[in-house]
Amino acid sequence: MENTVDKTIITVVGKDTVGIIAKVCTYLADSHINVLDISQTIVQDFFNMMMIVDMNKADKSFGECATDLEKLGEEIGVSIKCQKEEIFEQMHRI
């Protein structure tokens, strides 16, 4: 069975621009965070992306990653949020 404990959902929302995915993925790769799934849509000109990542082998703590990604988001001009997958599983699965 997969280890669900370290699954984290990263959401990126904001104005679409070149290189959003590249910048986020570069950060994840540098931090040894494995991407399990990506989905992305444009809703009313807004870029919406959700990634499911595995932080099991990450070289930083959850808190650090969340803060770093938030800062990265500010640089690109989008909002990036990191949340444990558990909260979504709880809400949407019986």
Added chain:
Amino acid sequence: MINIWEVKETNNMVEQENLDVRTITIGISLLDCIDSDLQKLNENIYNKITTVAKDLAATGEKIEKEFGIPIVNKRISVTPIALVGGAACKKPEDFATIADTMDRAAKAVGVNLIGGYSALVSKGMTKADEMLIRSIPMALCRTERVCSSVNLASTKTGINMDAVKLMGEILLEVAEQSKDRDSVDCMKLVVFCNAPDDNPFMAGAFHGVTEADAVINVGVSGPGVVKTALEKVRGENFEVLCETIKKTAFKVTRVGQAVAQEASKLLNIPFGIVDLSLAPTPAVGDSVADILCEIGLEYAGAPGTTAALALLNDQVKKGGVMASSYVGGLSGAFIPVSEDQGMIDAVQANAITLEKLEAMTCVCSVGLDMIAIPGNTKATTISGIIADEMALGMVNQKTTAARLIPVIGKDVGDTVEFGGLFGYAPIMPVNKYSCDDFINRGGRIPAPIHSFKN
């Protein structure tokens, strides 16, 4: 696997619809702190609270970050102090020193309110109970974060009318002492019928004697989420309406369940219950009255309000019970006046009266909550309002409460500001006819016939 729409739905609830966890409350038993020496007792209480709850604030923040769900309050409830202080306290002043200790401990661990300055007197008052009640004005006046509650009645025991009478007088004393601040100390005092042992919400939280040494109780909130969901089913029939409320309540409660379990794990304290209440705040879009309007009323208080609230409360419970392994506390919709913008609007439009609010408390949790009344209201009249509320709880086998604020120096037409989450309230008129002879009889009202189930 979770999909992008589900993630978006959850995050919209938080960002746009005010979904939050209203409180993580640690219940702490102080029974093992009892000592006949007052100073030693105070020391024991301070040490126990600051040891058990030392990581509460930091843990709350950690969970907030991990889940991306705001946790608005971190609080503590303790064993009713009348039981803990009975051996050491010889006069009301002695009890007030325990309130000082609770206040200090709350500040030390960084919680904004601490409940349990309480007495359970539904059948009779011990000397300690009465001393604690008489010390309430003193205790609330000199502390900042201590909350007090008194259980005056229950379905099993009837109504202690001596205590009801006394509480009318005490409430006016509390109002008088804080009259330069619009009698705000009354917000920290509530009286109950059938008070639950595991309520996480203030001012009525205390840690019942039936509880374990320490326990985590969580109160969720989501009136805005329910309101937004109902906007999408305007004009549909009651079946669709009820289904929508139920599904939404399920989702909201699951958040509470997840937070409670995580907090329990991180703090190594057992999980008690999730309280399913819809708790409003004065923020726009975070109102229970607005849900009633969305169900189809022009204002809360219009004919149909009691039925709409009954339906809302029942569906919240049905959805919530499925979502959590243990539910408890007050669990239902709160209808405070000052903390709910929609309710304030209804009062200002003369759409709702004290009597209609009383009727509404028959079908929802809690009771007459955060209602400002004229400061010249007689003590016996206040006791009469309390007695009515206690009777509703006693006969309907449910929790009811009264948190009234007689605002000294103000009358109908004036408004009081409580600040922050507590909002503001227009003063509501009170029936001016007397119940003096009724309240002055003394004694207690016997338990109703349907309490004899043995």
